[in-house]
Amino acid sequence: MTDELSHVDEDQSVQMVDVGRKPDTKRRAVATGTIELRPSTVDAIRADEIGKGNVLATARVGSIQAVKHTWESIPMCHQIPITNVDTAFDVEDDYVTLTVAVETVGKTGCEMEALTGVTTGLNAVWDMVKAAEKDEHGEYPDTRITDVRVREKEKTAIQE
Secondary structure (H helix, E strand, O other), X not given: OOOOOOOEOOOOOEOOOOOOOOOOEEEEEEEEEEEEOOHHHHHHHHOOOOOOOOHHHHHHHHHHHHHXXXXXXXXXXXXXXXXXXXXXXEEOOOEEEEEEEEEEEEOOXXXXXXXXXXXXXXXXXXXXXXXXXXXXXOOOOOOEEEEEEEEEEEEEEOOO
């Protein structure tokens, strides 16, 4: 671990990192996360029987939109050109896992975009299914978002 934080200047003021002198590289980041749900809710997702509409299609759009707008909500995050976003859902008996892969060509990585895509996509799932998940006390005892993490980061020099 470095003793010097790149987002803090000599006066300890927060600053955006200057990446202007770095070469452009191809970059890819993959993040995953899981939302735990009742089995009956997962069955309703599979059968497309959630009253608000298609849960996974809505979550996919939300995830992609979040990736594209990450710089607007994460302080000191650079606005980067997104060249590709892939989303994949793994639907199991009592949970849904979302994997988001983001690609860019630029001077800084895209792991914040991948993480933001995962968390927003899973929040969209929660929003779509909350009526089915609520118990008789108005609480969500079985619903939780867990295990959000960056799974991969790649950086490849551009061959000219």
